[in-house]
Amino acid sequence: MLITRQHHPDNLETPAHALLETLTPAHYVRSHFAVPALDAAEFRLKVAGQVASPLSLSLAELRALPATTHVLTLECAGNGRVYLTPKASGVQWEVGAVGTAQWTGVPLRTLLERAGVADNAREVVLVGADEGQMDDPVKSPGHIYYSRSLPLSKALDNVLLAYEMNGEALTPAHGAPLRAIVPGWYGMAAVKWLTEIRVIDHAYQGYFQTVDYARWERQDGLPPVRVPLSEMRVKSQILTPAPHACVQAGEELELCGAAWTGGERTVQRVEVSTDGGQSWQDAEWQQDAAPGVWRHWHLSWTPQQPGEVKLLSRATDSAGQVQPAAHDPHRGSYEVHHIVAVPVTVKAKQEHKEKS
Amino acid sequence: MLITRQHHPDNLETPAHALLETLTPAHYVRSHFAVPALDAAEFRLKVAGQVASPLSLSLAELRALPATTHVLTLECAGNGRVYLTPKASGVQWEVGAVGTAQWTGVPLRTLLERAGVADNAREVVLVGADEGQMDDPVKSPGHIYYSRSLPLSKALDNVLLAYEMNGEALTPAHGAPLRAIVPGWYGMAAVKWLTEIRVIDHAYQGYFQTVDYARWERQDGLPPVRVPLSEMRVKSQILTPAPHACVQAGEELELCGAAWTGGERTVQRVEVSTDGGQSWQDAEWQQDAAPGVWRHWHLSWTPQQPGEVKLLSRATDSAGQVQPAAHDPHRGSYEVHHIVAVPVTVKAKQEHKEKS
Structure with missing residues (x-):
């Protein structure tokens, strides 16, 4: 039911007619690397960095915390790329790299409050277990993990650590056993196979928010500066x-x-x-x-x-x-x-x- | 006497034997765009941003300030690229994208003290008059000016705004009428055709220190982050x-x-x-x-x-x-x-x- 735009890693798009329903029956998949093999029984989520008490939580411990459910639309930041002229490199998404699902999990805020965020905290880095070498547009230094940061204010606001999608356990393609869901942001922030949350005291300059998933912004008449993609556009x-x-x-x-x-x-x-x-x-x-x-x-x-x-x-x-x-x-x-x-x-x- | 590695813009390398002298008789040239046409009589250097009193100075006003002379070695951050395996794209420098000259000009500190740097100042952006479109490795958003930032501490330390090289007026290829000279840093910081100095309260993320002239650094076990090139390596x-x-x-x-x-x-x-x-x-x-x-x-x-x-x-x-x-x-x-x-x-x- 999904349209394959790329194999290895799988990048799959929802057909246009399936976008007419409120909850998308077959939600798009955007992967950067192969699906990592994570054993749910062995799984730990680490919370570390600028916090008073670092945490290491099993899935059972996460599921025992008060849960929240949200219906949210995720759009891949490259959705519609096929309509660009001249042609841009990258996955040639048409209209279907967008979808809506019901996500259930623990508010990120709950874990940050438990860990005790330090006064100098500024950003929260989300690290996935998926990893590999990026060659385009700039070579990564060997294998890197997919990672993305959020401003502390957003991390404390409405970010969800989801273990269920549409009332069922997350599937591997959608980030099982745990995925960040960042309401109102493009999908690149919804880190899949989430294994670590690191609170830091500066702006994170990882691959997926400097070289990739970034845009240019002119500030104060200076030459344009590189800014991480964040909120979806109308x-x-x-x-x-x-x-x-x-x-x-x-x-x-x-x-x-x-x-x-x-x-x-x-x-x-x-x-x-x-x-x-x-x-x-x-x-x-x-x-x-x-x-x-x-x-x-x-x-x-x-x-x-x-x-x-x-x-x-x-x-x-x-x-x-x-x-x-x-x-x-x-x-x-x-x-x-x-x-x-x-x-x-x-x-x-x-x-x-x-x-x- | 220089070896042409690229024409339009000119990228010229000093032959190895000419590197045996203390002052390099024909100093390498690294350009990103065409040499801009700057009329020395009309020239103004602006100092603006997080300062108490913005400045706009003519060359005569700059030359009237107390001058300093330094002998300094500049090395292009890509010097020796031809020795990389596998071959890296970019200008194929051998050993001669390095050279030493005697530079005369005004300490940047003098101008920053005159302008009155604000308490929230963090970086100093140097903007050149050279401009164009970059296509590799990432497209710039249209034409951009060459620009680079320095931490405030370095800007207040020993940076020179040079109008003379080896006792003579700067030539157009070397940045006339005014060029920043940043001791101990790779040449990409020595902004040529300098027309504006902007004090800012955050880290600058311009093209030439994020996409280009940046490297990867691992911090605290997180995936590598993008860091601007700065000091030369041994x-x-x-x-x-x-x-x-x-x-x-x-x-x-x-x-x-x-x-x-x-x-x-x-x-x-x-x-x-x-x-x-x-x-x-x-x-x-x-x-x-x-x-x-x-x-x-x-x-x-x-x-x-x-x-x-x-x-x-x-x-x-x-x-x-x-x-x-x-x-x-x-x-x-x-x-x-x-x-x-x-x-x-x-x-x-x-x-x-x-x-x-």
Whole structure:
């Protein structure tokens, strides 16, 4: 049911039609290295660094702590990369490197409070058990573990250490036995096969937030600086009709899609154009707004004239951020959230139907 | 007199024999972009950011300030890259991307004291007027200016803003009208065509210290982090005989070379092996030790047996740091300071000479 974009490691995308449901029946998989062999019985999560009392917890101890359940949308920071021109290297995701699941686990805050975060703590590094050599775009120094940091404020806010996905034990492909879930952030922060949490007193400059999964930002008129990717950007996708679909003039159909944004924001508006951007109409929502979760939208459309039509959608979030018309080169091959046209062909009314 | 390693931008290397003098007669040139057109009459150096009184100074105003002169060795962080296996991309420097010159200018400290550095200042960004698009190893977001930061402590220590080189006005290729000179650091910190000094309250993450001119460092058992290149590493080079030279058994010759190190350290010892590393002998110095400047060394050698010989040299600095046997992959294609063998052929004694 998933589309294979890469084998070894597996990078699997959800087909567009499966994104029309609130919980994604087959959630995308983004891996950097082979799935590590972790024995759940032997598993320990270490919490160390700038803390008063380092911890080492078994899965049973983690499961014995008060649990939280969240429905959350994760989007891979490279989702939509196939729409970039010129072509960018990397996994050629179309629309399906995004999905929504129900995650159950222990709040990261619970463990940080138990360990006693020191006054000089600034970031929390999440280290996975998956490891290997990166060669592109810059060679890593031999084998490295996948790792990512969070600002302490985010780590203490709403990050989850999940051991269940949709009410069942996590599968190996999704990070079993333990995975970080970082609401409102791109998926690269949701470290899989999580084995260590390290509190540090400075900004972490690991491979996956400097060389990879980083963007450029201009600050104070200086040359651009490298900034780790973090919160998802406001985005909408048209899911039906499919690109290059044929539709019938004079026949009503439903334009459907999903929209989401990052941080604590919610997506507030989706406008749709059926004439390549000359005019726009507000779509209707299928769900209420909640931070960290997508909303499905729909709009009824009766094409009038035969011909080629470009369908567009444009989302606006609660901070007033709007999907841009073009991709921002500062974001490299990530954060692809500009408006992407879906071309469809409107066929003339079938004459035999009119005659009957 | 310089060897062209790249045209547009010009990257020019000093031939080995010219490195035998204390002041390098033709100093290497490392450029990232085309030489910018700067009109000395219109030129202003801005000092801004976390300071009490921003400055804007003409060249005449800079020249009116008390000047300092230093003899300093600069080495390009990629010097010796041609000796890496497997081949690394980038300018294929041999031994001559290093040189020593006498620099005259204003201490950076003078300007920072005049501007009044704020209490929250942490780094000083040096911005050049040279600019362009970088494509390798990571695309820059459009055209960017060359820029590099220094910790505030180094900026207040011994950094020079030079307008003269070897007693003459700087040439355009060497950064006219103004260039930063950062003693004990690799050349990438010696920003040419310097037009702006910006004091900031955080760590700068510009292109030329994150994507480029950075290395990997392991801290506290975490996956490696990206660290800007800074101080030169201890290094020696054999300059005579040249690689693949033919020498005569039974005839005394002088092995000569240069050695240097970074920071405030000095190079204290050079050992030489004429048997591929089985035995070592201490070389003698031609100059006293001074931080930031190379020292020439020599050792008399009379080869005994005909055959192929590998000459090696190994420097030790005042901190006890020794040239390593192999290149450290954490340093990527930079900081190439391992021991490099110079192969020479020892020919048998010429019989006709013995007979005469």
